[in-house]
Amino acid sequence: MGCMQQLTKPAWTKExxxxxFAWTAPEPAPDAQAQAQTGQTLPLAGQTFGVKDVIDVQDMPTQFGCAGMPLQHRTWDATVVAQLRAAGALPVGKTVTAEFAYSAPGPTRNPWNLAHTPGGSSSGSAAAVAAGMVDFALGTQTGGSIVRPAAFCGVVGFKPSFGLVHRQGMLVTAETLxxxxxxxxxxASSAQLLSVITQSAPLLPRTPKKVAWAAALPxxxxxxxxxxxxVxxxxxxxxxxxxxxxxxxxxLDALAHVHGLTVRYELARGMLGIASDHGHLLSPNLQNVIREGMAQDTASYWMTQQQRHALSHTWLHAVGDAELIIAPSTYGPAPVGLGTTGSSLPNRPWSVLGWPCVHVPLVCNAQGLPMGVQLIxxxxxxxxxxxMAQSIQALCADSAMLQGSACISA
Structure with missing residues (x-):
């Protein structure tokens, strides 16, 4: 699928x-340079990565996609950054995020077509990888903030199981999401990162015997x-x-509804201190969401979480012995315009369940915009x-049915 090949324009000339990027280091720190030269046995030796601007990196500022925030450099790495650095990778900058990883988009554009959204809230991370600026990039997901921009930018986006990756050094606003x-x-690169972060051996590709098909989204x-x-x-x-x-x-519809109630309650409380001290810097929409969330009482929140627990059991039982779930990552390719980052509705049920998800890029449409599917x-x-995702992608790459589909560019 030639349309899905990596963009060939030289790195960094596209920034x-x-x-x-919201901020870039002028050059790797001396100790990092030495590590890259002497640590060739390290699994990620010399690989560069971007870090979403809600995750701390030593000697880099974290501004949360809010330009008015004080420009203060952090004194230590977030846990996940420290793990990657210890494996030989070099953080080169902070990638653009939507305001406080919520909805107000930053300035990032889609590398495949600058008039289209890259998605969000991890917009800069997805775009930087799509454009070949870095070997990989960290992002975060509360609703669809990894899978959606991965889909719009034509890269692999992996959201691990909830709690698998330590969040020390990340701004946590939605505690259970x-x-x-x-x-x-x-x-394969995503699997290597998982192996490094979880200190486990990567698995060889394998084909599932049974999958659950969850693509009835209106x-x-x-x-x-x-x-x-x-597919x-x-x-x-x-x-x-x-x-x-x-x-x-x-x-899934009920889970998406639970997600909406949960994220408002938790985000309002997670943002309360920031809103109290720097409320004038927040967008009107975010201020509104915080007000609405604070109006939700705790008893209602706990009832919502009980419903969440019951729905999780219902869905797990319905999936049965299927090894994999296949669902749409998005409603379609990246929409025109930069005013929004697109809808996260196709991703919310999986985020509220806390199940691992990956966007698998497959094809381009007639306009040259990437498309793919979400595996859970x-x-x-x-x-x-x-x-299993590696096997599914390989099957689709060899499929005459996909090559003949109307959604594939000539």
Whole structure:
């Protein structure tokens, strides 16, 4: 699929157009340079990465996508950054985030077409990887902030199981939702990062025997429907059993509703101190969300969490022995315009469940914009998810049905 090859324009010459970075280091620190020269046995030796600007990096500022915040350099790394640095990787800058990782977009543009959104809130991280500026980048997801920009920018976006990656050094606003993940050019690189962070051995690609098909989301654009239909035919041709989950769409709808109630309550309290001291710097929309969230009482919040727990059990039972869930990452390719980052509705159920998800890029549409699918596994099956994702992507790459689909560029 030639359209999905990495952009070939030289790295860093595109930053003025794409604006993926909020802050960049003038050059790697001397100790990091020495590490890159002497630590060739380290698993990530010499690889460069960007860090979403809600995660701390030593000697770099964290401004949370809010330009008025004081420019104070951090004195130590977030845990995940320290893990990656110890493995030989070099953080080169802070990537643009939507305001406090919520909804107000930053200046980043989509590398495939500058007139289109890169998604959000991890917009800069996805765009920097898509443009070849870094080897990988860290992001965070509360609703769809990793999977959606990965889909719009045509890269692999991995959201681990909730709690798998330590959040020390990250601004946590939604306590039971916020998850650190990453963007890579391919699935093998994502699996390598998972291996480094969890201190586990990467798994070889393997093909699932049975998948659950959760693609009954209303409002999908025709080209996304065509792509999903081609993927399903490809699975059938490979003798992979496909379990239709359309009768359970109401469970996913209910989970998405629970997500909305949960994120408002938790974000309002997570942002309360910032709003008290720097409220004048926040956008009107974020101020509104904080007010609405503070108006939710704790008893209602706990009732919502009980519903969340019950829905999780219902969905787990419905999935049964399926090893993998396949769902749309987005409604379609990246929309035109930079005023919003697109809808996170296709991603919210999986975030509120806390299950691991990965966006797998597959094709480009007739306008040259990337498209793909979202794969989800059961809790703590992160390595299995990436192992199966490699096989699914390989099957689709060889599929005559996808090559003949109307959503594939000539």
């Amino acid at each position: 003025a157009d794409i604006q993926a 916020d998850t650190i993940g990453w963007f890579t050019p391919d699935i 409002g999908l654009l025709p080209e996304m429907q065509h792509l999903l239909a081609a 399903k035919k490809t699975l059938h041709a490979a003798d992979i059993a496909v379990q239709d989950m359309s009768a359970q769409q109401h469970v 596994a059961k809790p703590a099956a992160d390595a299995d998810l990436l192992a």
